[in-house]
Amino acid sequence: MKTAARVLALLAERGETLAVAESLTGGLVAAELTSVPGASESFRGSVTAYATHLKRDILGVDGTLLAERGAVDPEVAQQMAAGVRGVLGATWGIATTGVAGPEPQDGQPVGTVFVAVAGPDGQGKVAALRLNGGRAEIRRESVRSVLELLSGELHENARTQDTERNGGT
Secondary structure, three states: OOHHHHHHHHHHHHOOOEEEEEOOOOOHHHHHHHOOOOHHHOEEEEEEOOOHHHHHHOOOOOHHHHHHHOOOOHHHHHHHHHHHHHHOOOOEEEEEEEOOOOOOEOOEOOOEEEEEEEOHHHOEEEEEEEOOOOHHHHHHHHHHHHHHHHHHHHHHHHHHHHHHHOOOO
């Protein structure tokens, strides 16, 4: 089963929802999720904030952070994930930001990508990727990586909930 299908099945089983904020992937994460039959049960929607000011104005990413570090930054990715989660009213938010090429951006080389997850109770995680290949390969690997990161966080969250329900043992 593809990662998108696994993630959506787990979210549906738990009655949870997902929102996506995308930059370099330009809608590919949302396309991957919506290719799964029944995705609408858990997938709320996405914001493709390709322009930097949209990350600030729609997703609530700190303007000073964007001005100082640019859009290709781990904290920007985390704020994008948290922002889309809030804007679209989802249990979980995920985000992608990075440089697919052909030119470097914000002082970052091609293949620099940050993917992030923001979950309930404020937990979050960011992964820094250094990807090789052309633009299409970098974008595809970014989609795979953010879905894998979410999958890992969903499983970790489920283990934590099980431990709490069992008296912490």
